[in-house]
Amino acid sequence: MTERLDRLDLELEKLSASAETEALPEVPAAALDAAIAAGMAEGRRRRQTSRRRSWSLGTAAAALVLFFGLVRVSPAFATYLGGLPGMGTLVKLVAGDSGLTDAVRRDFIQPVGTEDSHDGITFTVDGIIADETRVNVFYTLRASQPFEHLLFRKLEIQDADTGKAVLASYMYSWPSETAVDREVRGRIDIGMSDGVPVPERMRITIEPNLPEAPSGASWSASFGIDKDRFRDLKEELPIHQVVTVEGQRFTVVRAVIHPTRIGLELEMDPSNTKRLFHFSELTLTDERGTVLKSQGASLTSESRQIIYFESSFFRKPKHLTLAGSRIMALDKSKLQLKLDLENKRIVDAPDSRVKLLDASPSVNGKGSIRLSVTGNPEDHYFYSLVGGPGQDADGKPLRIGDHRSSNSSGSVEYETTFEVEADGPVVNPVTFDLMNYPAWIEEPFSVKLK
Known part of the structure; x- marks a missing residue:
């Protein structure tokens, strides 16, 4: 391990020193205008290709050159990387985000090393990169049996001191290739809600979909966050x-x-x-x-x-x-969707592109609704149409439960299905506010x- 780390440090030092000696001149105004236009074109190109593969970086060799040419990895992170089965994993963990790449280069990672192990599975939080608005958690999952794909049946993020859920959005990712040696490393990206402070200590709880994981079993890892590392850094x-x-x-x-x-x-x-x-x-x-x-x-x-x-x-x-x-x-006069669930018809909608595909009867105040809307495949936007609470004809609040949106590749039809709950019988028609719509x-x- 020590010999491998020494080689890694030496290689990184050479490549980083080479990159730092190269001057980065300011671009003339005309060229900058062209760069801005190119950036907008790149945005359009990204819209025209699938954005579901968060870590698509072209060939591994090209990505490695890009990463090592820009980044000097800290000793703390180099120790973490020393155990990786391949350098491609490193690229997929941090090189897809230039801000995180710069943070690693500036020794901004906080080593953790906390783990939970039982039933042949070990979940380890290796380290974090955090500031006032975002916490990136680098993790390793090891299993006693080989596996090809990893999903979390459940992922919970809590304040480890209070046990309360952290108000944040999150996504998780991992290398797309088959796991090597029954092990995979990935990243959980946690974006704090506006105005919500990062907790002093955080707990990550997962339920992986691995064959050997007992039903309902979970793995948790708690860790402290050194907020002095990023205090007033903005x-x-x-x-x-x-x-x-x-x-x-x-x-x-x-x-x-x-x-x-x-x-x-x-x-x-x-x-x-x-x-x-x-x-x-x-x-x-x-x-x-x-x-x-x-x-x-x-x-x-x-x-x-x-x-x-x-x-x-x-x-x-x-x-x-x-x-x-x-x-x-969308015109403010067209922001509502009104449905007659009993007769399965649309009473009011922005235009004829919305269809009510199905509506299950309300039993004990519960039912489900399936809608579709005609959009453009190049939007690469999963239209949910509604998302907030609605109301029935008597003004009774309607709560929205489980919500699923889908679109077949190349199709112009986007489907969304959601559950509706009310305290008592529902009186038609029901009304929902639109949260998105294919109008640009x-x-x-x-x-x-x-």
Whole structure:
């Protein structure tokens, strides 16, 4: 192990030193404009290809050159990497996110090494990269029997001191190839809800779908988070610039640059005739032409949302420019979907593209609804249509339970099925507010952030 780590450290030092000696000149204005346009084109290209494979990086060799040319791995992380069965795993864990790549290079990882082992399965939290808004957990799962694919039947994230669920969104990923030596390493990406602090200690609980895992059995690992490592590490950029696209206005309020991601706050004009649901194909470009990709959004209210991007914190760019060209938007007069569940018909919808495929009878206040909507396969957006609570004809609240959306490859029909619960009999028709819809504004715009 020691010999392997020494070789790894030496190789990383050589490649990193070589990269650092190369000058990174500022790009002329004309070339920067071209880079911004290229970034927007890249956003469109990503929309036209499947975004389900989070770690698709081309050939392993090319990705390794890219990663090692930019990153000097810290001693803590090098120790973690020393046990990897192949360097391709390293690339897939961190090189897909330039902000995390920079964080690793700046020794921003916190080693953990906490594990839970029983029934032939061991779940280990190897280390974390964290700041005020995001916690990335690097984990290893080992089993006594070989397995090819890993899914979690359950994944819970809790405050280890209070036992309460952490208010956050999350995704998890792992290398796509078959597990080697009954072991797989991956990453859990936890995005804290706006205004929710990172806990002092966190607990991750999983139920893996491995053949040897007993039904209902779970594995947990708790770990502390050194918040002094990232305390006050952020850059705030007040912007307050108004953008108008097809008569609809929104304000780019501010950007907050954290070590692992950038949060861009947008405020919609209340006088808009359309509700702006979702901003697609957004990019940030610095003075060198480096493009930072969008990483999703958090809707804090109907008129306010935060768009997240890869971080530029450690690079300290002189300039950042926001560019976009596509916004999901729908007339405010068409924001509701009204259904007669008893007769299985649509009473009111934005247009004829919505179909009520099925509605099960309400039994003890419970039922299910299956809808479809005609969209564009190139959207690569899984339209759920509704997501929040609704109400029946008497104003009785309707709660939405399990929700599933699907689309066959190349199909223009998007299906969504959800359960509905009410306290007592449901009186038709029922009404739901739309949360997304296949209606788009397509007009380029750009804003200089710094």
